[in-house]
Each structure stands twice: as structure tokens, then as C-alpha cells.
Amino acid sequence: TGGPSGGCLPTELLDTPVDYDSLKAVGSMMGSGGLIIMDEDTCMVDVARFFLEFTQDESCGKCVPCREGTKRMLEILERITKGEGVDGDIELLEELAGVISKASLCGLGQTAPNPVLATLKFFRDEYEAHIHQKRCPAGVCQALLSYHIIEDKCKGCGLCKKVCPADAISGDLRKPHSIDKDKCLKCGACAAKCPFKAISR
CATH class of the missing domain: 1.20.1440.230 (NADH-ubiquinone oxidoreductase 51kDa subunit, iron-sulphur binding domain)
Structure with a gap:
């Protein structure tokens, strides 16, 4: 106010x-x-x-x-x-x-x-x-975000890998992928693209 x-x-x-x-x-x-x-x-x-x-x-x-x-x-x-x-x-x-x-x-x-x-x-x-805790409860402060792939939900479609501007995602087709935390820019492009909601922050 x-x-x-x-x-x-x-x-x-x-x-x-x-x-x-x-x-x-x-x-x-x-x-x-x-x-x-x-x-x-x-x-x-x-x-x-x-x-x-x-x-x-x-x-x-x-x-x-x-x-x-x-x-x-x-x-x-x-x-x-x-x-x-x-x-x-x-x-x-x-x-x-x-x-x-x-x-x-x-x-x-x-x-x-x-x-x-x-x-x-x-x-x-x-x-x-x-x-x-080096954590932003609202998920707003970009420096405190950390993206990871939930293996149970990941179908290995590769869409996240294709949109990642830092080439931080690796994995074979139809197998769970993973995110390299050191390369990740925390831009959120992968999470936005994933049709299975397999990427969390």
C-alpha cells in the first residue's frame, strides 16, 4: 500500500x-x-x-x-x-x-x-x-533457481534438449535426460517446452 x-x-x-x-x-x-x-x-x-x-x-x-x-x-x-x-x-x-x-x-x-x-x-x-537455504520460495530470483528433470516423468522426447540455448541437456532418445547445472543458464526454456511437465525448478 x-x-x-x-x-x-x-x-x-x-x-x-x-x-x-x-x-x-x-x-x-x-x-x-x-x-x-x-x-x-x-x-x-x-x-x-x-x-x-x-x-x-x-x-x-x-x-x-x-x-x-x-x-x-x-x-x-x-x-x-x-x-x-x-x-x-x-x-x-x-x-x-x-x-x-x-x-x-x-x-x-x-x-x-x-x-x-x-x-x-x-x-x-x-x-x-x-x-x-539459497532458495527463492516464489521461484523469482533467477540466480537461486535450479532446474532438474524428473526421471519418472521424462519420456526422452528431446524437445528440451533442442530448445536449450546453452546445450546443457543431454540424453538419448526415449531415455530420461539430465541437465548440466554448470552449463544451465536458468532461462526456463526447457521447462516451458516440456509437454510432460518433467522439468521442475
Whole structure:
């Protein structure tokens, strides 16, 4: 709710009235009055990264907390979505968010960390999956995807092999194929082409 400086709320709060006091009480804001509905196929870590990228780009650069703080937060979120997150990143994001909110000179800087704080509050498990399990629960963060062929379902038709731009799939006709993880670009062309739904990510 509220645009890039607003907050992200879980389904449990879907019935929250859209007014200033109600949204503020749950850690969000009216902001621009915008409202976006997302489903389980949306990565909340990536959403926070997207919104922070916008606010970081909009920063005038006058005050250090906003200019440098949002840049550091964005770098951390980009690392996390690339599977390079480490222990302590969540706590560092929270610490930076607190400093930026309190020390920034204008409303943009003061509210820039809101999407990160809201997603950490309500979707912390997604951050932990990215950092500790190197997995994106929504299957959005490409660096964390891993495609594999389910042998029981693979008929060995070779369609996946033909569409793979990296020549990462091998196997004989009418026998289960396999994907070379080192060559795989994680583009998803194989999964999209497989008529037997034998490729999972």
C-alpha cells in the first residue's frame, strides 16, 4: 500500500481499512493511495529491492543517510536476491533502515526503508530462505533457481534438449535426460517446452 514508500502487508491484514490511522497501525501508510495485490508467485525480497531501487534513484543526494544508506541497503538486497546473502544481512538492513528513517532530511528518505522493514516484519521467512537455504520460495530470483528433470516423468522426447540455448541437456532418445547445472543458464526454456511437465525448478 502507499507506493514505493509504503509497506507490504500479508493476507492476514487484507481486511485492514484503507485509511491513514489503520494503515499506520499495521506499519504501512497511505502514501500515494496506491494498492497492489500480489500472490505467492511474488518474491517479497525482490519487491523490497524493486521499491528501494526506485527510492534510491529518486534521492536528491543532499543528505548522507538517504544517499548512502539507501545505496548500501540496495546493495545488500541485490546480494540476497543473487544468492550471496550472509548471516547478519537482515540485522544490518534493520539497523540501516532505522538510521535512514531517523536521520534523513526529507519525507523520501524517512520513508524509503518502509518496504524493507515491512517485508522483514511480515515475510522474514523469505529473507531467511534466500540467505540460509539459497532458495527463492516464489521461484523469482533467477540466480537461486535450479532446474532438474524428473526421471519418472521424462519420456526422452528431446524437445528440451533442442530448445536449450546453452546445450546443457543431454540424453538419448526415449531415455530420461539430465541437465548440466554448470552449463544451465536458468532461462526456463526447457521447462516451458516440456509437454510432460518433467522439468521442475
